[in-house]
Amino acid sequence: KTEKTYELQLLNSEIIIDGKLNDLGWVDVEELSDFMSINYGLKQIPSKKTKVKIACDNKNIYVGVKLFDDSKKITFKSGSYDDFIDTFDLNSDYFIIEIDSDHDHQTSYAFAVNSSNVKSDYLVYDDDLIDDNWNAEWISEVFVDSSGWSIEYEIPIDIFRYSKGGSLTWGLNLIRYIKRHNEYMAWVVLPEEKVGIVSQYGHLKNVNFQQKKTFNIKPYFAYDNEEYEDQYYPYLLDENNGDISGLDFSGGQDTYSLSQSNNKIGFDINYHPNSFSVLDLTYKPDFGQINQDASEVNNTAYETYYEEKRSFFIENSLFFTNSSHNNILFL
Numbered sequence: 001k002t003e004k005t006y007e008l009q010l011l012n013s014e015i016i017i018d019g020k021l022n023d024l025g026w027v028d029v030e031e032l033s034d035f036m037s038i039n040y041g042l043k044q045i046p047s048k049k050t051k052v053k054i055a056c057d058n059k060n061i062y063v064g065v066k067l068f069d070d071s072k073k074i075t076f077k078s079g080s081y082d083d084f085i086d087t088f089d090l091n092s093d094y095f096i097i098e099i100d101s102d103h104d105h106q107t108s109y110a111f112a113v114n115s116s117n118v119k120s121d122y123l124v125y126d127d128d129l130i131d132d133n134w135n136a137e138w139i140s141e142v143f144v145d146s147s148g149w150s151i152e153y154e155i156p157i158d159i160f161r162y163s164k165g166g167s168l169t170w171g172l173n174l175i176r177y178i179k180r181h182n183e184y185m186a187w188v189v190l191p192e193e194k195v196g197i198v199s200q201y202g203h204l205k206n207v208n209f210q211q212k213k214t215f216n217i218k219p220y221f222a223y224d225n226e227e228y229e230d231q232y233y234p235y236l237l238d239e240n241n242g243d244i245s246g247l248d249f250s251g252g253q254d255t256y257s258l259s260q261s262n263n264k265i266g267f268d269i270n271y272h273p274n275s276f277s278v279l280d281l282t283y284k285p286d287f288g289q290i291n292q293d294a295s296e297v298n299n300t301a302y303e304t305y306y307e308e309k310r311s312f313f314i315e316n317s318l319f320f321t322n323s324s325h326n327n328i329l330f331l
Contacts, residue, residue, distance in 0.1 A: 004188055004202030006032050006172060011055045011062065017152045019117075019143030021053075021064045029053040029064075035176065037185045046185040048148070050095075050176050056157070058210060063153035065095055067176060071146055075179040076116045084120045084132060088112060093179055095151055098124065098201070100171025101160035105199040108171060109136070109160060113151050117142040127196040157209050161278070167208050171201035215271050222264040229257040 013025040031053045037046040053064040079087030088094045094114035100107060106127050112120040119140055123131040139154040162168060174187040188202045231253040236246045266284035273279070298304045 004034070005205055006030075006054060006202065007206045008061075008204055009055045009206075011057050015055075015062050015064075015152070015154070017139050017141050017154045019141035019150055019152050021066060021143075021150050021152065025055065025062075026053055026064055029055045032174075032187065035174070035185045035187055036189045037183055038189055039183075043189050046176075047181055047183060048178060050174075050185065052174055052187075054204065056209075059157060061099075061153075061155045061157060063097055063151070063155070065151040065153075067093070067095060067148050067150065069093070069148035069178070071144055071148060073180060074115050074144065074149055077114060077118070078116045079114075079118050081118065082120045082132065082135065083118070084112065084122070087118050088114050088120060088177075090179065090182075092116065092118075093149075094177050096175040097153065098171075098173045098175070098198075099160065099204070100198050100201055101162040101207075103163075103168070103170055105171065105196075105201075108173075108198045108201070109134075111136075111138060111140075111153060111155060113140045113142065113153070115142060115144070115149055117151075124198055127198050158214055162207070162209075167206055170204040170207050171198060172204040173201045213271075213273055215269075217267055217269050219265070219267040223261070225259070225261045227257075227259045229255065231255050 007030065009029050011025045012028065013023070015023050015025045031051045033049060033051045035046050035050050037044040049068045051066040051068075055062050055064075075091075075093050077087050077092035079091075092114040094112055096110055096112040098108045098110045101109065106125065108124045110122050110124060112122075117140060119138075120132075121134060121136050121138070123134040125131055136155075136159045138156060138159065141152050143150050162170070172187070176185045177183065178185075188200060190197060190200045194200065233247040233249055234251070234254055235244045236248045237243070238245045264284065266282070268283075268285070269279075269281040271279040271281075296304055
């Protein structure tokens, strides 16, 4: 196959993330547009044109995407962050960028945005397995005009794990979906006769970021108070043997009360001494740190499964899900 490559460029002026792609910083950035439509494994010319520009500064990677279309026919769908099944797949028009920053041809970070600016992210690991528990902090904005819609991404470099060195090469793929045509198009079309996803990517070249240390601490505090009060009649005791002989209704009711409070303090510490190693520490991780799970009526014979959302277990979730790491020591 012919290897696809794209040169990452350094921005010469600031990018404002508003989805409009009209900042001066984008002017000199080379664009790529050689997408192919995927129809039953066959490569075809896409029904609509897509143009992408990728650039960086010393903190972030910026991606500008112009998705040409009839604005009246774009499929929009609002939804919750990371709800890929109900908001993205077969439900709206969307775009995905996948980056193999370690260039191991096994693992990549994916960032999806749909036409309503709903975001979703996930990891690809072992070349073709998906971990959608992974979450990251990044920004996107969408703008719609008569020529279609556009996206601007701002993705912090700290998200990625990559080797130290000079000019690096990362893996890259870009995917677009148009719902009304049920049309998938990609920069690199994955051949049906080959197994794998990440190993088939094109290349993002000229990646050169300074190594830096980062330290983050996320404390949490939870307080709850439980109060209970009840009234009761005391027992009557037999004077001879001390056994209970009944209830004493002569003196009215006694009152029993209980007040109990509980303080929970915990924290997560995340330390990156460099771009290819990380130290994660958690103290008393608690589900009070996360958003409440959506209510669900389950009439099946099986228990409802709720995905892990605590940040310590999501940051490097492959450690807990990947069978190749089954000899982990927990302290």
